[in-house]
Amino acid sequence: MTTRNVWRLAHRPVGDIADGDLVYGSEPLPDIAEGQFSLRLTYLSLDPTNRIWMSDQxxxxxxxxxxxAMRGGVCGRVVESRKPGVNPGDLFAGLGEWADVMVTDGTGLSRLPEIPGVPLAAAFGTLGLVGPTAYFGLLDIGQPQPGETLVVSAAAGGVGQIVGQIGKIKGCRVIGIAGGKAKCDYVTGELGFDACIDYKSQDVGAALDRLAPDGIDINFEQVGGDIMVAVLQRMKTFGRMPLCGLISSYNATTASEPPGYWTMMLMRRLTVRGFIVTDFAPRFAESGQALLGWMLDGRLKTRQDVRPGLDNAARLVRELYTGGNFGKLLVEVTPP
Amino acid sequence: MTTRNVWRLAHRPVGDIADGDLVYGSEPLPDIAEGQFSLRLTYLSLDPTNRIWMSDQxxxxxxxxxxxAMRGGVCGRVVESRKPGVNPGDLFAGLGEWADVMVTDGTGLSRLPEIPGVPLAAAFGTLGLVGPTAYFGLLDIGQPQPGETLVVSAAAGGVGQIVGQIGKIKGCRVIGIAGGKAKCDYVTGELGFDACIDYKSQDVGAALDRLAPDGIDINFEQVGGDIMVAVLQRMKTFGRMPLCGLISSYNATTASEPPGYWTMMLMRRLTVRGFIVTDFAPRFAESGQALLGWMLDGRLKTRQDVRPGLDNAARLVRELYTGGNFGKLLVEVTPP
Structure with a gap:
């Protein structure tokens, strides 16, 4: 193995990601220095935040x-190692490159356990970064209490599907927001959400008034824009808003954002807290154990949307911003 | 005693409080029913939130x-009692009426201890509602750590002066924002703040850049508007903003508010939390003990701005919105 395929950032996108912003090509494989190893990717995770990393905002x-090389969440197996304790075949996951093979000293990666009965796509697509994102955002910031009403936007996406199920485990009434009947049917029928609003065919505010006439305790925010405003306006006193993402604005070319609701935040004593999953890295063992436990006892199901071919990555990532994915979007780089 | 003087809300103000929005007059004293007592007010506390209560927002x-009758923070002594355990001369404080005498069953009031060596104005003006506001807002929400930078707006006001001194006790670098040289000199010279920005003569943003070049960890927000924006834009990653008040908007006739900084809140992982002191009522014993301890050992000084005459209350309350008060604004209703 002397070459690898890799996506590099050629231009910072303006607005939507365009052809040519990322370029794909074959390159000589870097030498593996002492303390390094090469990793052949099995899956590349495509995530809304990829668009942020492409920008200089x-x-x-x-x-x-x-x-x-474009940065991404990855999992893969060691091919060749010059790092003590790391052996060919070992499984790692974490932050890496949009490449079929990467050479690394292991920074940003950690070992991914092999879990009998759980396919690698589900393990990586749940226990990788989306599971901890859902776990810490909802539990630490959202502080769900039995009987409370939780709203989750992007409900059928990688993080949203997990947030809603943890909310149910904690005794909340869970209302998802997703695009299209198939996604809504999935989160209510398969995942046990109490309701789901199809933002493509329904007025979100009117639906919330009907589904949560007493208001909303927790808004797990991933979307921003008009949907965020519709939820925010219906928050109860002492409501909490884990601010996980604002995907509707990532491709925006103007700085337009929803207005400030400062007076409302004061009068209703809301808590808004932005977070990034890596803020909780010292506690990943805790989240991993809890998430895995729920997976194994059947209380946490997740859906992966696995698409083949690293060469498709730049096209596939755009689907995140139009709702084209259904479940956690992964690129299968090498068959597992 | 068969009559009392009282301020009643005649009209909801539009914009600034106008003559005639509150009317002052003499009325028959209500009968004291079984379980009630009459209280002669010593001090009436005038607070920014009074304007909110006059509105129907x-x-x-x-x-x-x-x-x-207009609602206000009060302290006073019992004149006549038909409530077991409450005796003439007992001292109470809490929420009451803009009146020289009020008849009450005690709802919203609690006993104010007589503290040897501490004048009643200082005890009421510190241990009443402003001290707990400062204490819980800064400690519970602000979570100050030694070496962090704390910004306090309305620094020479009732709450601000206490926030800054608790910040110093906790080892923070404290920057006040106040209107005019006298107030700035007071908070730095008398209260030990590290710096104070005079918003009437200085560009707040430029001054913050000079005084806090690495950014701000905690913004204890009382003002809103352009000053809030200047501080917010300079918050550090993981910054906290106890949202205590937005006085600059209370007289506004339009709904204009500072814009939302949602993307910044996400990227910097800020926490914004609105609160009202009464949310912490179950813990008032804790704050009272701490505040009194700091007062008695000389680490917490407070200034009261005491003005005589209940009949002046409707004029005096307006000074809060133009920065006319210097310290906690109290009306002396009856000499203590």
Whole structure:
């Protein structure tokens, strides 16, 4: 193995990601230095935050440099190792590159356990970054109490499907918001959400008035824009809003954002807290154990939307912003 | 004693409080029923939130009805009692009426201890509602850590002066924002704040850039508007904003508010939490003990701005919105 395929950021996108913003090509495989190993990717995770990393807006970690390999969530197996304790075949997951093979010293990666009976796509697509995102955002910030009403936007997406099920485990009434009947049927029929609003065919505010006439205790926010406003306006006193993402604005070319609801936040004593899953990295063992336990006892189901071919990644990532994915979007780089 | 003087809300103000919105007059003293007592007010506390109660906007307790006695923070002594355990001369404080005498069953009131060496104005003006507001807002929501930078707006006001001193006790670097040199000199010279920005003569943003070049960890927000925006834009990652008040907007006739900083809240993982002191009522014993301890050991000084004459209350309350008060604004209803 002397070459690899990799996506590099050629231009920072303006608005929607365009053809040519990311370029795919074959390159010589870097040498594996002492303390490094090579990893053949099984899955590449495509996530809304990818678009943030492509930009140079204010963000929570350095943007990807123009010319650099695109950053992404990855899992894969070691091919060749010059790092003590790391052996061919070992399974790792974490932050890596949009590539079929990457050479790394292990920074940003950790071992992913092999779980009997759980396919690798489900393990990576749940226990990777989306599960901890849902777990800490909902439990630490949302502080769900039995009988409370929880609203989850992007309900059929990677994080949303887990948030809603943890909400049910904690005794909440869970209302999802998703695009289209199939996604809504899935989160209510398969995942046990109490209700789901199809934002493509329904007025979200009117539906919330009907489904949650007494208001909303927790808004797990992933979307921003008009949907966020509709939920926010219906928050109860002492409501909490874990602010996980604002996907509706990631491709925006203007700085337009929903207005400030400062007076309402004061009068209703709301809590709004932004977070990024890596803020909770020291507690990933806790979330992993809980999530895995719920998976194994059947209380946490997750759906992966697995698409083949690393060469499709730049096209596939755009589907996140139009709701084209159904479940956690993964690219199968190498058959597991 | 068969009559009392009382301020009633005649009209809901539009914009600034106008002459005639509150009317002052003499009325027959209500009968004291079984379980009630009469209280002669010593001090009436004037607070920014009074303007909220005069309006019918969304708020955190019912507005004052048109025609009803104006609500206010009060302290006073029992004159006549038909309530077991309550005796003439007993000292109470809490929520009451803008009146020289009120008849009450004690709802919303609690006993105010007599503290040797501490004048009643200081005890009421510190341990009443402003001290607990500062204490819980800063400690529970702000979570100050040694070495962090705390910004306090309305720094020379009732709450602000206490927030800054608790911040110093907790090891923070404290920057006040106040209107005019006298107030700034007071909070730095007398109260030990590290710096104070005079918003009437200085560009707040530029001053913050100079005084806090690495950014702000905690913004204890009382003002809103442009000053809030200047502070918010300079918050550090993981910054906290106890949202205590938005006085700059209370007289506004339009719904204009500072814009939403949703993306910034997400990227910097800010926490914004609105609160009202009464949310913490079950813990008032804790705050009272801590505040009194700091007062007695000289670490907490407070300034009261005491003005004589209940008949001046409707004029005096307006000074809060133009920065006319210097310290906690109290009306002396009866000499202590």
């Amino acid at each position: 204010e963000q929570y970690m350095p943007p990807v440099d123009v010319g650099a | 969304e708020q955190y307790m019912p507005p004052v009805d048109v025609g009803a």
